[in-house]
Amino acid sequence: MLYNWVNQDIMLSLLEENHAQTLFDLVKENKAYLSNWLSFPSITNNVEDSKSFIQKSLFRFVNKEGFWVGIWYKDTLVGSIGFLYFDWKVKKTEIGYWLGEAYTNKGIMTNACAAMVSYAFEELELNKVEIKTAVKNMKSAAIPKRLGFQHEGTIRADEVIRDSFHDREVYGLLKTEWAK
Ligand SMILES: CC(C)(COP(=O)(O)OP(=O)(O)OC[C@H]1O[C@@H](n2cnc3c(N)ncnc32)[C@H](O)[C@@H]1OP(=O)(O)O)[C@@H](O)C(=O)NCCC(=O)NCCS
Numbered sequence: 001m002l003y004n005w006v007n008q009d010i011m012l013s014l015l016e017e018n019h020a021q022t023l024f025d026l027v028k029e030n031k032a033y034l035s036n037w038l039s040f041p042s043i044t045n046n047v048e049d050s051k052s053f054i055q056k057s058l059f060r061f062v063n064k065e066g067f068w069v070g071i072w073y074k075d076t077l078v079g080s081i082g083f084l085y086f087d088w089k090v091k092k093t094e095i096g097y098w099l100g101e102a103y104t105n106k107g108i109m110t111n112a113c114a115a116m117v118s119y120a121f122e123e124l125e126l127n128k129v130e131i132k133t134a135v136k137n138m139k140s141a142a143i144p145k146r147l148g149f150q151h152e153g154t155i156r157a158d159e160v161i162r163d164s165f166h167d168r169e170v171y172g173l174l175k176t177e178w179a180k
Contacts, residue, residue: 004115004119006112006114009074011072012069012116013069015070016058020050023054023077037137065085065086066093069081073106078102078103078108079108081109084096093126094131095113097109097143104139113131117173121179128175130173132158134159134166134169144171144173148178151170
């Protein structure tokens with residue numbers, strides 16, 4: 001996936017080093033908002049941190065270990081979505097995502113996520129996609145629910161945000177279920 005038009009307004013494109021400044025600016029502007037649910041903004045302190053994140057993502061892309069893409073909405077970088085890992089033996093992956101607050105409530109992430117799920121099943125020929133959300137992150141959980149994922153359980157103390165352990169809900173979707 002180098003780039004992929006989701007619809008006439010939304011485009012997904014592999015994050016490259018020349019996006020580092022724009023990505024950093026977006027994270028900086030949304031640091032407080034994103035830090036409610038994600039830990040990476042707290043360790044993103046300058047453009048070099050964003051560049052390093054992009055370099056690692058490209059390395060993982062080349063090695064078929066996972067990758068992140070930028071989400072462009074009407075030509076503006078508004079967020080990111082990625083495959084956190086690929087388990088080629090079990091044919092499984094997990095999707096993670098975030099948006100700048102100003103770009104929420106427009107359906108951008110649901111549409112971007114649907115495109116990534118299609119890519120996982122059709123291009124990568126995986127069998128299962130998972131999404132994990134902190135138990136109280138209703139806006140995030142609404143995305144897998146909207147896309148027909150099943151709630152598979154709650155994992156206790158599955159991540160640390162702002163020095164506190166958080167339980168996470170697991171949502172899963174099989175290739176056969178997506179086809180329907
Ligand atoms: C998680 C996150 C991406 C969800 O953002 P979002 O804007 O709610 O998701 P979408 O872009 O899919 O938009 C869905 C909303 O737009 C509305 N919408 C408008 N047009 C829409 C369309 N064409 N299609 C779908 N939904 C649409 C939906 O009704 C929904 O609003 P509602 O929740 O009031 O019903 C965002 O809250 C975020 O970045 N949070 C911080 C980081 C985070 O939590 N990441 C996930 C960690 S697990």
